[in-house]
Amino acid sequence: MGQKVVLKAENILKVYPNGVVANKDVNLEVYEGEIHALIGENGAGKSTLMKILFGMETPEGGKIYLNGQEVKIDSPKKAISMGIGMVHQHFMLVDSLTIAENIVLGAEPKKYGALMNHREMLRISEVCAEKYKFDINVNEKVENVSVGIKQETEILKALVRGARILIMDEPTAVLTPQETKKLFEELRILKSQGHTIIFISHKLNEIMEICDRVTIMRHGTTVETTWVKDTSPQDISNKMVGREVVLHIEKKPANIGNVCLEAKNLTYINSIGKKMLDHVSLKLRSGEIMSVAGVEGNGQSELASVLTGVTKPMQGEIHIFNNQIEKYEPAEFRKNHVVYIPEDRMEVGCAVGMTIKENMFADKVDRYLKGRIFLNGKVMNEKAEQWVDDFSILCTSAEQTVSMLSGGNMQKVVAARELTENVEIIIAEQPTRGIDAGASELIRHKLVELRDQGAAVLLISADLNEILELSDSCIVMYNGKINAYFEDTTHLTEEELGYYMLGVKNQSEEEVRAML
Structure with a gap:
């Protein structure tokens, strides 16, 4: 895997109007073609940093570099135009539309200048799904499909718009083990084709399984970035919280009553x-x-x-x-x-x-x-x-x-x-x-x-x-x-x-x- 830094956040500062300092001196370097985990307690500043990288928030200080060039990302539309996509934890799909319609929503192919080009919409959706080996029927209505397929639809939405960097917020929160396994296979295919994935998760076992490196945040700043192979779930937890965390809960045998x-x-x-x-x-x-x-x-x-x-x-x-x-x-x-x-x-x-x-x-x-x-x-x-x-x-x-x-x-x-x-x-x-x-x-x-x-x-x-x-x-x-x-x-x-x-x-x- 190459070591080219594709996205870099340097000394990011974000202060909300109510005085809360959400990010302070935050630094993040993401390599091209890696799956990079971002982990931290709630309130550690992860979501704020991702919103800044996707143009949903504007920082008060710091710089962002894309492929070595300083950039200003002042809207999601700008982020998408720069090849940055985001799959939110709560899906942003229209249930009454088909998967193909959702994939191209807002960027629909047209014919005669105004009408939806239905054939081209299907072609675009199917070609993208096939390219990344997503086994998905794009004619199916979103309301009739599983949570796993809804997530695949969100990913394809970003890929069709040219995303080379994909931010994924708690992507396995509502998936079964079988759906998670399928998602990880798809993420590995994306990685093999040069895509970069920022993987936000609280599930340490998944970070250990799928990610190359991990950046740990605590109290609004970045604590450490390390190779996953060089750390452990216990070490990550301790650095997230700033103390020893018990990952396994010891239980006495249940004394079950009436x-x-x-x-x-x-x-x-x-x-x-x-x-x-x-x-x-x-x-x-x-x-x-x-x-x-x-x-x-x-x-x-x-x-x-x-x-x-x-x-x-x-x-x-x-x-x-x-x-x-x-x-x-x-x-x-x-x-x-x-x-x-x-x-x-x-x-x-x-x-x-x-x-x-x-x-x-x-x-x-x-x-x-x-x-x-x-x-x-x-x-x-x-x-x-x-x-x-x-x-x-x-x-x-x-x-x-x-x-x-x-x-x-x-x-x-x-x-x-x-x-x-x-x-x-x-x-x-x-x-x-x-x-x-x-x-x-x-x-x-x-x-x-x-x-x-x-x-x-x-x-x-x-x-x-x-x-x-x-x-x-x-x-x-x-x-x-x-x-x-x-x-x-x-x-x-x-x-x-x-x-x-x-x-x-x-x-x-x-x-x-x-x-x-």
Whole structure:
């Protein structure tokens, strides 16, 4: 592999209008034809740096060089014209259009000056897919394809526009092991054809497998760039966080007790008529972490919504401590000691315009009344500062506005609110998605600690390593149904889980119901 520096960021400084210094003295050198990992805690400055390189943000200081020439990248359009493409974590596709239509969207080939040249659109899409060995039907509508194919569509969109440098933000976050393996094969083909890939990920095992070099960021600056072959996951983690990080969570054998929460034949049809929950039944017991695995969109989010009172099922029952729930409201479920860490911390988990303290007490104000009207401010202040300390929330004080925090620290605020005081049943939906090793470690340890204290935990996660690390039992959802149940996850593998997630393997309904 050649050592030509194709993209260089030098002494980048980015200060947001609210005073947050997101990047300071950031340096990055990327070689032509390499897969270069960028890793760091949430709030370390990775996303800001990538937005600067893709023209979505303008730095206050520093220089960017492309093929040795200093450049100004002041818009995504300019970045694309320079051969820099970006595949965002949240896909930017139009579901009602075909893959080919999405690939050329905004750069459609025309005939007679105005009309879409449909034949040329198909030719361009098919030639590009064939060149990079993407096995994809470009006539298929995006709404009908898997997450893996949607990601391939995003990659082809960038390649058709001439991208030689591809920035990929958490590309495997929602992929099965089989889809990840396919993606890595495609990335190696891109690399072999001279493309350069910047690979942003929190998954250390994937960085070790696919990347040539890794740049580590911490607290808004770059700490080190090293060859992957010369480092280790433990070393990378320690440098990211600035301390020793425990990558493997030791768990005592589960002391499983009685059923705390039972769901019977839950059925839910969404607004477009798709059956997202199809007679789902499960039993969650005290002292147990039961995980829910599945490719995104197979009913996991709807299950979380129903089990927390956010959504009312069209059919079925929920019993908590043997009492049937009649009123589907979050307050009713909280009254029955069900707490919820939602997937979307920005929209659902936090009131970002309020303070850390206000968010922490949002669900428990009534416990801190002094008399009938006034709040016991002194006790609340003490508790808030204690939780800030216990959950290692990086902030000036509990009076700081949540919007000023990084994603990882926002998630810690949610965890501090939900995982303190009277915790008996926990619904944790993607509790560590998109957050750094340090924050993930803290939240995972807390879930295990509460499980050991007798809490029942339902862990909904797309991170199969997290599922295998934390859970005692596991269900797999496919097409709105539970298509597998593993009472003991000790010998379960990511590959085996992946087959059930893709629907390649299925347990019969009788088998599932008998075990549950």
